[in-house]
Amino acid sequence: MKYRFSRKQLAIPYAIFLFLFVILPLLVVIYYAFTNSEGKLSFTNYVGFFRSGEMLGTLLYSTVIAVLTTVICLLIAYPTAFILAKAKMRSSEALLLLFVLPMWINFTLRITALKEILTLFEGNLAKYQFFNTILCMVYDFLPFMILPLYNTLTKLDDSYIEAAEDLGAKKSHVFLKVILPLSVPGIVSGVTMVFLPSMTNYVVLDMIYNSTYIMGSLIGSYFSAYDWNNGSVISIILLIIICVITAISNRYTEKDTDERGNNLK
Amino acid sequence: MNKVLRNGWIWLVLLFLYAPILILAFYSFTSATMIGTVREFSVDNYVTLFTTPELVEMIIGTLLLALGVAFLSTVLGTMGAIGSYYSHKKVRGAIELSNQIPVVNADVVTGFSVCILMIAFFHIRKDTFIPLVIGQTTLCVPFVYLSVMPRLKKMDHSLYEAALDLGCTPAMAIWRVTIPHLIPGITSGFMTAITLSLDDYFIATYTKPATFNTISTYVVNATRGSQTQIKTALWALSTIIFLVVVAYVGGKNLIGAKKSKKA
Numbered sequence: 143m144k145y146r147f148s149r150k151q152l153a154i155p156y157a158i159f160l161f162l163f164v165i166l167p168l169l170v171v172i173y174y175a176f177t178n179s180e181g182k183l184s185f186t187n188y189v190g191f192f193r194s195g196e197m198l199g200t201l202l203y204s205t206v207i208a209v210l211t212t213v214i215c216l217l218i219a220y221p222t223a224f225i226l227a228k229a230k231m232r233s234s235e236a237l238l239l240l241f242v243l244p245m246w247i248n249f250t251l252r253i254t255a256l257k258e259i260l261t262l263f264e265g266n267l268a269k270y271q272f273f274n275t276i277l278c279m280v281y282d283f284l285p286f287m288i289l290p291l292y293n294t295l296t297k298l299d300d301s302y303i304e305a306a307e308d309l310g311a312k313k314s315h316v317f318l319k320v321i322l323p324l325s326v327p328g329i330v331s332g333v334t335m336v337f338l339p340s341m342t343n344y345v346v347l348d349m350i351y352n353s354t355y356i357m358g359s360l361i362g363s364y365f366s367a368y369d370w371n372n373g374s375v376i377s378i379i380l381l382i383i384i385c386v387i388t389a390i391s392n393r394y395t396e397k398d399t400d401e402r403g404n405n406l407k
Numbered sequence: 408m409n410k411v412l413r414n415g416w417i418w419l420v421l422l423f424l425y426a427p428i429l430i431l432a433f434y435s436f437t438s439a440t441m442i443g444t445v446r447e448f449s450v451d452n453y454v455t456l457f458t459t460p461e462l463v464e465m466i467i468g469t470l471l472l473a474l475g476v477a478f479l480s481t482v483l484g485t486m487g488a489i490g491s492y493y494s495h496k497k498v499r500g501a502i503e504l505s506n507q508i509p510v511v512n513a514d515v516v517t518g519f520s521v522c523i524l525m526i527a528f529f530h531i532r533k534d535t536f537i538p539l540v541i542g543q544t545t546l547c548v549p550f551v552y553l554s555v556m557p558r559l560k561k562m563d564h565s566l567y568e569a570a571l572d573l574g575c576t577p578a579m580a581i582w583r584v585t586i587p588h589l590i591p592g593i594t595s596g597f598m599t600a601i602t603l604s605l606d607d608y609f610i611a612t613y614t615k616p617a618t619f620n621t622i623s624t625y626v627v628n629a630t631r632g633s634q635t636q637i638k639t640a641l642w643a644l645s646t647i648i649f650l651v652v653v654a655y656v657g658g659k660n661l662i663g664a665k666k667s668k669k670a
């Protein structure tokens with residue numbers, strides 16, 4: 143039979159690529175996470191993790207860092223995105239660019255800049271480690287929170303707000319009962335953009351000489367010690383956290399996936 | 408909210424985002440080795456940046472890597488998007504699900520998993536650059552796919568059929584009809600891939616050859632070291648990158664504004 147080209151076949155290279163370098167690495171990680179250094183099935187790595195106070199401390203510490211970073215980003219980004227979205231059309235698009243522009247500058251260079259400023263004010267950065275960590279994380283991830291919030295808030299129909307006002311709702315009620323619920327998809331996608339990176343981006347800590355570990359640093363140090371098994375265990379724990387976050391965020395952004403179902407074939 | 412308060416807030420957030428970059432940019436043009444100290448004007452940092460072989464190699468290496476990775480990602484991602492769009496629903500679902508993994512996954516985990524696959528399983532040596540290029544491509548292709556897909560959905564598919572009826576072969580129809588329609592998605596995917604590669608630290612640090620450095624890995628190593636000359640040369644680099652980004656974004660915005668005026 144003669145070979146016939148069809149458009150479907152264009153997906154083959156990418157499908158192979160995805161299998162080899164996205165699916166297979168995960169399988170390898172799972173393999174290493176459930177075996178010991180001799181390659182035998184074992185759960186000792188997990189027992190080790192959940193028994194060690196130090197490890198659980200790291201998990202707790204990174205969760206605290208991630209939650210605080212996310213909340214602070216949200217508190218700064220929400221009003222910012224709201225003001226931008228409600229400003230006059232022309233100036234708001236240009237202003238938004240100013241807020242997302244830092245995303246395109248290498249983050250290690252941006253953290254270097256912030257670090258120099260902090261050194262000027264604080265002298266020794268070790269004095270306020272926790273504060274500095276949160277500050278640098280917020281500085282790094284803020285643009286990633288502003289963008290999705292802005293996208294949701296610009297789509298928000300002003301007539302809903304007007305209707306609520308006409309029907310006698312107080313300003314605080316309009317916000318809590320109309321604006322906030324309608325901006326949930328933006329909040330959720332902003333949170334997913336910030337929470338996980340702030341739990342794993344240990345370079346920010348490294349750069350400001352924070353001696354404490356977060357989850358990402360554990361992978362880094364196991365990696366340098368060629369301990370694939372324990373490194374994989376940490377990856378699995380992070381993957382579970384990722385799955386939970388994705389599952390939650392999918393529930394709130396179902397509208398977008400709806401569109402995917404009913405397209406032309 | 409009153410207007411003064413609103414403007415004040417906007418300015419405050421902008422100050423927070425830009426003050427460090429701008430202050431560093433200011434000091435990059437002086438001979439100061441620490442910010443806050445008063446020194447005279449000097450372009451030494453820029454001279455050092457462009458005459459130190461180590462720094463020049465690092466910058467060129469990073470740029471070449473980003474271009475290569477972005478090119479590879481764009482080809483793979485565009486083909487993948489077109490192919491999966493016309494595939495069976497189940498196939499497409501599987502591709503989209505796997506495509507989503509690197510997007511939501513932590514970079515540390517992506518880097519670590521690709522690295523152990525390559526090094527511990529396939530025994531590919533890091534100094535072949537293969538693990539680095541493939542690792543970063545894994546991070547970038549999904550974004551190309553995601554930026555091409557919406558254009559495909561909006562496209563008028565009868566054009567392709569028309570091309571076939573008029574005697575095009577399917578491959579030619581894709582090249583002459585489909586691809587030109589997808590260009591905006593393809594370019595924005597390409598640019599995203601470039602920025603992701605330039606910004607990447609984790610995948611690079613796990614998969615790069617020992618002697619090779621990208622801007623990110625270099626900067627992180629430099630902050631650990633104590634060479635002030637290198638440190639201040641990096642201020643110059645930061646300033647240049649900032650200016651390039653401002654010029655690019657500003658230019659693009661101006662062109663966009665002109666186009667929308669005409670239309």
